[in-house]
Amino acid sequence: MRYGKNWDVIIIGAGPGGNMAAQEFAKRGVKTLVIDRKQQIGPPKRCGEGLSTRWMDIAGIKPDPRWALQKIDHTVLVAPNGKEIHIDTKQMKRAGYIIERSQWEKSEAEKAIRNGAKYMLKSLVTGLVMGKNGVAGVKVHRNGEDEEYHSKIVVACDGVDSMIGRYAGLKTAMPLSECDAGYQYEMANVPIENPNSMELYFGADIAPRGYVWVFPKGKDIANVGIGVAGGLPENAKVYLDRWIENNNERFKDASITEINAGVIPVTTPVDEFVTDGLMLVGDAARMVNPIHGGGMGAALEAAMMAAEVGANAIKVGDTSKKELKRYQDMWQEKRGKEFARILRVRQFVEKLNDEQFNMIISLAADNKIKPELFVELGHGKGLVELAKALIKASPGAAKFATSFLK
């Protein structure tokens, strides 16, 4: 297939952020090209495939049986000592789906194409073309050749290992301590008590700073994965394999159908995610919920904002950093403050030792902490309430919790 050399916008990456940006730019009549290094949109996924209806509503995405595999409206949290609490998220109007991500990404790309976007696959972006007003296009390695494509704006939706921001001089490097390492098996023949329920397992020996998840994709199929702090002496796979072995009774007749691994940025976004002619979206700008590592929803929302601002910038003929910064300001106002609060919750939770974690789950099991609080913590709320409950329950925890609240 032949592609023209001049575009209004070039989007790098056909993941959640890239597909949504393409839909939103193209529907505004912007001449849009999406470039991805993969030869097929979707696989390999690097994802537990959990997507909440809250994000779907924000992005105007309706569940489709082709990819919305399993409705989730219940959560089980399991403390290091094995004590569980069950949270009925349906009552809180907090639900979600475990999706078939590859199929979902493809259907989002199809929507963008119907809006007028073009997709160029098996094409690696190797650099930026710089013009007198900043970024003016991309260098691409395709069909064994090096080519250049020009555009008024480049939108980098190229994921956590993004190089594009760096090519333009943005400071996107991230310390290892701010990354989690993720590892996951999709497994079949897994005994699942309630397919509507996701299970999260905590503990310093189980998953330091993270958790093990079991996300059902049906009656006996599940994503069984782990996220742990980056830079540990043992890697995420070792922790996950150990947890599965320790739960041999459950997993002895199950087997792996897919292996996925990836890095999850669990920190605040980069300080600057726009410059002249360039916008970063999603993982490329580190827009991930720092407590649970989910980033698909944030990428969708940021893409919508970037397209709104970017399309207008193209229309008025000003794609300078000053004009594009409206996107960064919009994001900071709408989501940045929330993510900063969530980071603080994560910093609190990661300092809890197993004893304190056990205590929190026990308090919840005894109705001394309302289960809704755990959902609120995921949105950066309820930290003071949690710390106060801990202080009341345990003089031992008081010093730690009080010092954190100062």
Ligand SMILES: Cc1cc2nc3c(=O)[nH]c(=O)nc-3n(C[C@H](O)[C@H](O)[C@H](O)COP(=O)(O)OP(=O)(O)OC[C@H]3O[C@@H](n4cnc5c(N)ncnc54)[C@H](O)[C@@H]3O)c2cc1C
């Ligand atoms: C193990 C694991 C589990 C996770 N579980 C969840 C979960 O359950 N729910 C959730 O919401 N989030 C989860 N996440 C995070 C989620 O996967 C990301 O936040 C999300 O994919 C970000 O979307 P994106 O569009 O920004 O980037 P990506 O989805 O990473 O897409 C980037 C795209 O850019 C392409 N690309 C990159 N570089 C180039 C280049 N130079 N040239 C051309 N193309 C390029 C890639 O091929 C890719 O298609 C998980 C992450 C991991 C690692």
